[in-house]
Amino acid sequence: MSTTQSDRLRGLLEPLVTAKGLDLEDIELSKAGRRRMLRIIVDSDEGLDLDLCAELSREISDKLDETDVMGEDEYQLEVSSPGADRPLTEHRHYVRATGRLVKFQLSVEGDKGDKGEELIARILGVDDEGMDLEVPGVKGRKATARRVAFTDIARARVEIEFNRKDKSGMQKEEEA
Structure with missing residues (x-):
């Protein structure tokens, strides 16, 4: 997807997403045979429910139909959450993962190119620095801090x- 089209899609769709109290995490446009697939990835601190995704999908579809940003070719629209295997890249992702077990690949002395220590740990709290x-x-x-x-x-x-145990110490089944 060209940067121009990506920017146009983000500019067009972000206001719809934020009006629902959601974050626009990603926009993916790919080819599936003769059709194109437009995948809009959204998330929030409270999580998503199916009704909200369906409502947002209808609004996005209407907005795309009003404009020429997708051109004349057919496309399939999918609005979904990031999924469990999404990498944590933004501060808000770490905040949302508080209480969860996370696998970290640490860099060597702040150099993002070198592989450093691998660490699996539970996030207890997040601030601006770490x-x-x-x-x-x-x-x-015993566990260590x-x-x-x-x-x-x-x-x-x-x-x-x-x-996984929830905050009260009771066993809880994890949704994948």
Whole structure:
């Protein structure tokens, strides 16, 4: 997708998304045979429900039909959440992942190109500079606290936990 079309789509759709109290995470345009697929990825602090996605999808479809931004060719529109395997790249992603187990690839001395330490830890709190983590103990050892700055993170992704404990300590089934 050309930068111009991406920018035009973002400029056209972002006001619709933010009016619903959502964040526009990504716009993906790809070819599927003779058709094109336009995937709009949205998220919020409270999560998404199917009714809200359907309502937003209708509004986006109407807005795209009013303009020529997609041209004359057929396309399929999909409005969805980022999914569990989305990389954490924005401050808000880390805030939303508070309480979750995350796999971090740390950079070497702030150099995002080199692979450093791999760390799996639970996010306890997030501020402007970084986050406080709880690193699970290994082989019966106690968990340890650790601080990680955003500048030290090369990559991060939430780990799926099927028997994650919620804040009250009760077992909770994780939705994938």
